[in-house]
Amino acid sequence: MLAARGTRRMSTGLRGVGTYDGLKENHFLIEGGKPKWIPIAASLSAVLGLALLSSFAFFIWRKRNSRDNEDSQEVQLLDLRGGNFVNEYPSNDFQGETVERSQEFPSIRLDIINAATKHFCDENKLGEGGFGPVYKGTLADGKEIAVKRLSRTSGQGLLEFKNEVMLIARLQHRNLVRLLGCCMEDNETLLVYEYMPNRSLDVYLFDSSLSVQLDWQRRFSIIIGIARGIVYLHEDSRLRIIHRDLKASNILLDGEMNPKISDFGMARIFSVNQTEANTNxxxxxxxxxxxxxxxEGLFSIKSDVFSFGVLLLEIISGKKNNRFYLYEHCESLLTFAWNLWSQGQGMQLIDPQLVQSCVEFEVLKCIHIGLLCVQKDPVDRPTMSSVILMLGSENLTLPKPTEPAFFVGRVVAESATPSADNNVCSANEVTLSNVSPR
Structure with a gap:
């Protein structure tokens, strides 16, 4: 038995050696008599199939997610029609209107805007307003755009965004800036406008080195263009719009220095028969x-008329109203202009840059119209359609304006211990309150 066992061990050992010697090159292909490549191939096939299935699933998910994002964006934009506007923007303002998704609320993908602005790099930043920073961009076809980007810290930015989308997308006029599209994607809130190469009116008006580019004929043309834009808002558009923030920095200039009213974030819609409204x-x-x-928080189309009057006097004088303050006489630009005009010295108001180019009759007429627009009582102020008529007429007799009641230009802080030497005063001896400037 021992011999048999030994023989069996030797036989096993010899069989092992023989197997190794005979199939040495097939060691990694044969194991226990079964081909080793079968489980390996099966594993590779499973991994490859899983990878293909995952890729297909990812493709379907990405396509569906992209479509959902677009649909979600359109839904959000359409929802702006009835959004919450702090009880100041009733949803019935748009009753009876049909909204065409592709035309009323044009959307532009974020990747296109990122490429155009080079991911909002500082070198493309044009400025910053109440909404947030504004950037210049260039689309793939070479078209230049301006992009307003909602500031993450802006308290009123979303409200302004809703207002802009609701209003300016529906307004078309050569003296209103054109909204090209908007974007609400990846926590970005963006408005895309046509680019105005000559920036805003205040850049030229209040800079002595640039104001020389605005001779009288150019300024008179700008005055008429602004007036036409406001008439469109008040009377000719399908919505009756009160802008509420007309100022030099909100008048943009295109390549030919034509004025375009911008920034409708503060605007309000009036019904056809509505004349005024109140806000807290x-x-x-x-x-x-x-x-x-x-x-008092009362506003109407005559509020815009007042703002236009201030802007008109600024264009003529080259001086900014809220920086013009004569401490000795407690005068604003408005009362200063009225005093000069009433004394027959209106030409002393003009910007020195206009001396060579101005037409005295037109300058005096514009000062007169400006003073009519800034009168205390809104009833006494003309409508903007009347202003257009007055600007274009050479024989029309204009009514005599009254003195501007007081200066609404800054909050005047009263000293806790007033002294006789304190020259700072307010024109009506009161301090403004409950005012939220931009």
Whole structure:
């Protein structure tokens, strides 16, 4: 038995050696008599199939997600029609209107805007307003755009965005800036406008080195263009719009220096028969707000007329109203202009840059119209259609304006211990309150 066992062990050992010697090159292909490549091939096939299935699933998910994002964006934009506007923007303002998704709320993909602005790089930044920073961009076809980007810290930015989308997308006029599209994607809120190469009116008007480019004929043309744009808002568009923030920095200039009214974030819609409204949230810019609006929250088309009057006097004088303050006489630009005009010295108001190019009759007429627009009582102010008529007429007799009641240009802080040497005063001896400037 021992011999047999030994023989069996040797036989096993010899069989093992023989197998190794005979199939040495097939060691990794044969194991226990079964081909080793079968499980390996099966594993590779499973991995490859799983990879293909995953890729297909990812493709389907990405396509569906992209479509959902687009649909979600359109839904959000359409929802702006009935959005929450702090009880100031009733949804019935748009009753009876049909909204065409592709035309009323054009959307532009974020990747296109990122490429155009080079991911909002600082070198493309044009400026910053109440909404947030504004960037210049260039689309793939070479078209230049301006992109407003909602600031993450802006308290009123979303409200302004809703207002802009609701209003300016429906307005078309050569003296209104054109909205090209908007974007709500990846926590970005963007408005895309046509690019204005000559920036805003205040850049030229209040810079002595640039104001020389605005001779009288250019300024007179700008005045008429602004007036036409406001008439469209008040009377000719399908919506009756009160802008509420007309000022030099919101007048943009195209390549030919034509004016275009911009920034409708503060605008309000009026019904056909509505004449005025009241708000608890006074918004706007010091120096341009009508007195009844700044003090009582009352606004109407005559509020815009007041702002236009201030802007008109600024264009003529080259001086900014909320920086013009004569401490000795407690005068604003408005009362200063009225005093010069009433004394027959209106030409002393003009910007020195205009001396060579101005037409005296037109300058005096514009000063007269400006003073009519800034009168205290809104009833006494002309409508913008009347302003257009007055600007274009050479024989029309204009009514005599009254003195501007007071200066709504800044908050005047009263000293806790007033002294006789304190020269700072307010024109009506009161301090403005409950005003929210931009």
């Amino acid at each position: 949230r006074v918004v706007g810019t010091y120096g341009y707000m009508a007195p009844e609006y700044a003090m």
